[in-house]
Amino acid sequence: MTQADILSGGFAEAPQQAARAFRACLEAMARPGRIQRIEGAHPPAPLSPAAGAVLLTLVDSTTPLCLAPSHDLPAVRQWIAFHCGAPLAEPAQAVFALGTWEALQPLSAFPIGTPQYPDRSTTLIVEMNALSPPNAVLTGPGIEDRQPARLPEIDSLIANRELFPLGHDFFFTAGFEIAALPRTTEPEAL
Amino acid sequence: MYVATKGGERAIDAAHQWLAEERRGDPSAPELTIVQIREQMALAVNRVMAEGSLYDRDLAALAIKQARGDLIEAIFLIRAYRTTLPRFGASQPVDTDAMALSRRISATFKDAPGGQVLGPTFDYTHRLLDFTLMAEGEAPQAARKPADPAPAPHILQLLDRDGLMEPLPASDETPPDLTREPLEMPADRPLRLQALARGDEGFVLSMAYSTQRGYGRTHAFVGELRIGTCAVDMEIPELGFAIEIGEIELTECETVNQFTGSKTEPPQFTRGYGLVMGQSERKAISMSLVDRALRWAELGEDDMGAPAQDAEFVLYHCDNIQATGFLEHIKLPHYVDFQSELELIRKLRRDAGAETCKEAAE
Amino acid sequence: MSEAAYNFAYLDEATKRMIRRALLKGLAIPGYQVPFASREMPMPYGWGTGGVQVTAACLTPEDCLKVIDQGADDTTNAVSIRKFFERTAGVATSEHTAAASVIQTRHRIPEQALTERQILVYQVPIPEPLRFLEPRESETRKMHALEEYGLMHVKLYEDIARHGAIATSYAYPVRVEGRYVMDPSPIPKFDNPKLGGMAAIQLFGAGREQRIYAVPPYTRVVSLDFEDHPFEASKAAHDCDLCGAAHSYLDEVITDDKGGRMFVCSDTDFCAMRRAEGHVGRLSPKGAAA
Structure with missing residues (x-):
């Protein structure tokens, strides 16, 4: 990866592109399982454009980021260092975590918040091959009836729901697509 | 015939124009310059800098001019401007030992190394209106004396050496910053001091006064009050060392307070601390008294239930920008809420009336 | 600015x-x-x-x-x-x-x-x-x-x-x-x-x-409520005097110093929309209905 590659791939017009990318994140978190398009980032592989956009939109020097082994690569590190400036952290300190589902295990290493501050939990950005076809159906806040979704695994997400109001919140990313699953969502296998 | 009111926008524009005209006052009187305010309203400028948390005399003077002399409004202008400024880094802690003093007094010792320096104080002026100022007479030139090159160490250090002061372990920890993180309780001392340093002078003064009158009494002596300028150094990462980026005027107050002691520790005096930007000694002294009162728990004192001992009460109410905003917001329309109250009270009265009639009939 | x-x-x-x-x-x-x-x-x-x-x-x-x-x-x-x-x-x-x-x-x-x-x-x-x-x-x-x-x-x-x-x-x-x-x-x-x-x-x-x-x-x-005192969403018991709406939240407007008052929708856009559609209220100007 050349120096030029590291310096490129961020938002060209940060305020406007970050605003659009955030709206995709907001819609995703507000309507669990529903797929949103998120654009503007061109990060180095294996980081997806969607995950790159989430990082550019939400992560900075105040938010320790845990890179799972799948994404703990020099090119990814350098790109994040240049564009986000996020300190890399162990799971226990992570405000955000990034990686494939397998590489992020065990989830129990990431904070789930405290009874007084349930918001102090890790948000996990899970890179997927694709966000379809659905293998689960979701219910809960943000969902009018039932929402089909593709999840990397179902049992541990059911267990996460049991922790409410504590727990992890997830973004699932693939290509230019993003979906989310907050701790309130109840997944069920299709 | 009633029509839904339109014209809020026109009313606002007209109000702003009127305000601008009133700010200027009689146009036959010369307009104040920023330099005049900065130089001749220096203590007002200092207060705006201190509570606005921005050390810039010219901007503070501009804010005072724009605010028609309403200092809380001026502080508000400065705060709102300050939050838009990018943050390049943090300075190193200022060294008040090395302060170029313009005033330095101690109430605890008659004399001390470095001497007592009264400086430009109102303290012993007789509060008689000076009509020569009204006649725009020239100020007399004060006598000049070369600066004393002898060091003026902090007076409390002298007590410290004898073990009479509570020890104050040095710390290199970065203090929290309530302008960047939400205030969280319980607040530790650095956070409390930050809140007090930018808190309303009147509020902090009254809190301090209440401790003197017995609400959380701490028996304070002004160990030392010093005013002067300090160099501000900042580490520049590209250079790898610190350079001086400017100097600021500060007022620092250290109080010596009632002593504590226990079976394991001999009696010692305790401390209160105040540090404020500019020449703001009423504020610095008040701050050190309130700081000391808030330390009751760590010093093993009783909670007397005094307002000045209650960190949550003091910290949540000392900021005049928060306070004035919320206080004044009750001027905004509330007719929707009031209407719901009207409906409710009418209903309760109807029900109560029906009840009374029924009882009367029985 | x-x-x-x-x-x-x-x-x-x-x-x-x-x-x-x-x-x-x-x-x-x-x-x-x-x-x-x-x-x-x-x-x-x-x-x-x-x-x-x-x-x-x-x-x-x-x-x-x-x-x-x-x-x-x-x-x-x-x-x-x-x-x-x-x-x-x-x-x-x-x-x-x-x-x-x-x-x-x-x-x-x-x-x-x-x-x-x-x-x-x-x-x-x-x-x-x-x-x-x-x-x-x-x-x-x-x-x-x-x-x-x-x-x-x-x-x-x-x-x-x-x-x-x-x-x-x-x-x-x-x-x-x-x-x-x-x-x-x-x-x-x-x-x-x-x-x-x-x-x-x-x-x-x-x-x-x-x-x-x-x-x-x-x-x-x-x-929040109690079984024997259920929550009740209340409003003034009137219709809007300008658009006739029966189920919108109303502002009470005092019209004179003799106790005269009228009730109008607090949601001004809603009220204007209804009037544009031809709805009228008690105090609508004559001929306002489309």
Whole structure:
């Protein structure tokens, strides 16, 4: 990866592109399982454009980021260092975590918040091959009836729901697509 | 015939124009310059800098001019401007030992190394209106004396050496910053001091006064009050060392307070601390008294239930920008809420009336 | 103020990221108050600084913004906030509820049902529903953590004992998804039933108190009550004197010094829309009906 590659791939017009990318994140978190398009980032592989956009939109020097082994690569590190400036952290300190589902295990290493501050939990950005076809159906806040979704695994997400109001919140990313699953969502296998 | 009111926008524009005209006052009187305010309203400028948390005399003077002399409004202008400024880094802690003093007094010792320096104080002026100022007479030139090159160490250090002061372990920890993180309780001392340093002078003064009158009494002596300028150094990462980026005027107050002691520790005096930007000694002294009162728990004192001992009460109410905003917001329309109250009270009265009639009939 | 000197939607990007993170956690924990490092805004605390910061963090250049205060687009503070975003974000604005993608409100929920493509941003003065029962933040935070809401029920019950009814008519507390008790901001309790099951995203910003919270779409929101004293969404027992609406929230307007008064929709856009459709009220000018 050349120096030029590291310096490129961020938002060209940060305020406007970050605003659009955030709206995709907001819609995703507000309507669990529903797929949103998120654009503007061109990060180095294996980081997806969607995950790159989430990082550019939400992560900075105040938010320790845990890179799972799948994404703990020099090119990814350098790109994040240049564009986000996020300190890399162990799971226990992570405000955000990034990686494939397998590489992020065990989830129990990431904070789930405290009874007084349930918001102090890790948000996990899970890179997927694709966000379809659905293998689960979701219910809960943000969902009018039932929402089909593709999840990397179902049992541990059911267990996460049991922790409410504590727990992890997830973004699932693939290509230019993003979906989310907050701790309130109840997944069920299709 | 009633029509839904339109014209809020026109009313606002007209109000702003009127305000601008009133700010200027009689146009036959010369307009104040920023330099005049900065130089001749220096203590007002200092207060705006201190509570606005921005050390810039010219901007503070501009804010005072724009605010028609309403200092809380001026502080508000400065705060709102300050939050838009990018943050390049943090300075190193200022060294008040090395302060170029313009005033330095101690109430605890008659004399001390470095001497007592009264400086430009109102303290012993007789509060008689000076009509020569009204006649725009020239100020007399004060006598000049070369600066004393002898060091003026902090007076409390002298007590410290004898073990009479509570020890104050040095710390290199970065203090929290309530302008960047939400205030969280319980607040530790650095956070409390930050809140007090930018808190309303009147509020902090009254809190301090209440401790003197017995609400959380701490028996304070002004160990030392010093005013002067300090160099501000900042580490520049590209250079790898610190350079001086400017100097600021500060007022620092250290109080010596009632002593504590226990079976394991001999009696010692305790401390209160105040540090404020500019020449703001009423504020610095008040701050050190309130700081000391808030330390009751760590010093093993009783909670007397005094307002000045209650960190949550003091910290949540000392900021005049928060306070004035919320206080004044009750001027905004509330007719929707009031209407719901009207409906409710009418209903309760109807029900109560029906009840009374029924009882009367029985 | 030179607009060019300020960033898109006024706030710097780092501040927006901080607010955006808080908003996402708010949606993930419906009704829970997320602390955030509220910034000093160029308008006073208590005048919508929380709502303005939330709106600033959400706006995209493509948005159409509507701002209402007391249900009306033309109240002075609504005008002032709308102008602020016209200048700093350059977004389109509208007074029509249906045309807006982001609606910032103080004290009302629009009458017209909101849709999935809309966000409703509330200005909140005191976000803590337990604050007037327990002034200490350190205590109320524990009460939420322990789901200890007995004090609130005692207060409501005391109302019933004294007045024969729950004596809260606005900022009426609600329970979100069976967990957090939440202050819906000082909307009249008439608006409470609209909070639950709404298609739009609801975001709440309290600037001075440094809290953000949220209600995702289609979320269960229940007004606190008792079986023998069920919650009742009340309004003035009149129709709108201008458009004849029977089920909209009404403002009472004093028309003379002899006790004369009239009732008109507080939602000015709703009322104007109905009048344009030809609806008339008791005091409509003759021949107003189309």
